[in-house]
Amino acid sequence: MKTSHNAIQALLEKYLEGQTSLEEEALLQRYFSDSEEPIHPNWEWARDVFSYTHNEQQFKVNLEVQRTNTTSGISWMRIAASFALLVVTTFGVYRLQEDYQERKMQEAYVETKKAFELVSKQLRHAQEQVAYLDYIDQTAQKILK
Amino acid sequence: MNQYKVIDELQSIQSRLYRVARRILVSHEESQDCVQDVMVKILERKEIAEQAKSIEAYAITMVKNQSMDRLKSKQAGFLRIEEGRLEDVASAEEEIDDSFSRSQRLRKVDDAVQNLPEKQRLVWQLRDVEGYDFEEIESIMDMNASAVRVTLSRARKAIRTQILGEYENES
Numbered sequence: 069m070k071t072s073h074n075a076i077q078a079l080l081e082k083y084l085e086g087q088t089s090l091e092e093e094a095l096l097q098r099y100f101s102d103s104e105e106p107i108h109p110n111w112e113w114a115r116d117v118f119s120y121t122h123n124e125q126q127f128k129v130n131l132e133v134q135r136t137n138t139t140s141g142i143s144w145m146r147i148a149a150s151f152a153l154l155v156v157t158t159f160g161v162y163r164l165q166e167d168y169q170e171r172k173m174q175e176a177y178v179e180t181k182k183a184f185e186l187v188s189k190q191l192r193h194a195q196e197q198v199a200y201l202d203y204i205d206q207t208a209q210k211i212l213k
Numbered sequence: 214m215n216q217y218k219v220i221d222e223l224q225s226i227q228s229r230l231y232r233v234a235r236r237i238l239v240s241h242e243e244s245q246d247c248v249q250d251v252m253v254k255i256l257e258r259k260e261i262a263e264q265a266k267s268i269e270a271y272a273i274t275m276v277k278n279q280s281m282d283r284l285k286s287k288q289a290g291f292l293r294i295e296e297g298r299l300e301d302v303a304s305a306e307e308e309i310d311d312s313f314s315r316s317q318r319l320r321k322v323d324d325a326v327q328n329l330p331e332k333q334r335l336v337w338q339l340r341d342v343e344g345y346d347f348e349e350i351e352s353i354m355d356m357n358a359s360a361v362r363v364t365l366s367r368a369r370k371a372i373r374t375q376i377l378g379e380y381e382n383e384s
Binding site for chain 2: 083084085086087090093094112113114116117119120121123124125127128129130131132133
């Protein structure tokens, strides 16, 4: 790669002012981190800086991205969900049963009331009949007198 | 975006996250801890991954904020941060008998970077090592365009000045 001395010098000035583009910086890095040959003494600092950044970019770590945490998160949610479902169903069944019992009681009440009404009706009827008997009795006594 | 995609994305940017954290925290353990923590947070809160248009920008911002917070609490506790500084890069090439060996030169640059104030250090790291464009750095650092350029320029000049000073001490 033959980039002229002047061009490099201009780029370095621009670099120090924070005015270089990413492409220009990449060019500087390639120029300085590649060169094994002796470099212009004025540029030694640049060689060191760009060798350093080049070196840093290669630095890798391998950390565990915690899958376990996320799966435990899911299973935790599952447990919570099934618990909620259990609560809802239990409550639902209970409510249903309560409803059923209430309905049954209502029915029983109605039935009993009906039965009582029937009894009282019969009773009234019987009273009327008895009253009638009374009437017969009176007539009978009139006749006997 | 599903969980596995998020995990893949995090896996692919974790070195970057680590390097940024390390630039502030210096200690390997703490940087690692910080990055793990951020990754777990992003995975736990699904809506982050769904809403953030770029997980990378979001994660870097989180790492930056958390490193700064950790650093503050560390300094508040009067703890010195002097643990392993770039040992990994330097030690391998240590004893090579170059008159002015490569590892020594790299170490000098590292010292110069670490001597910068935190903001300059971070902006420099984001640009010169991680290669982010200016818009990304503005949003990560919550700075405007000209402030980013000025900070970056100061950082670059300060590094150069310190290295030149070192050369003079050598000769």
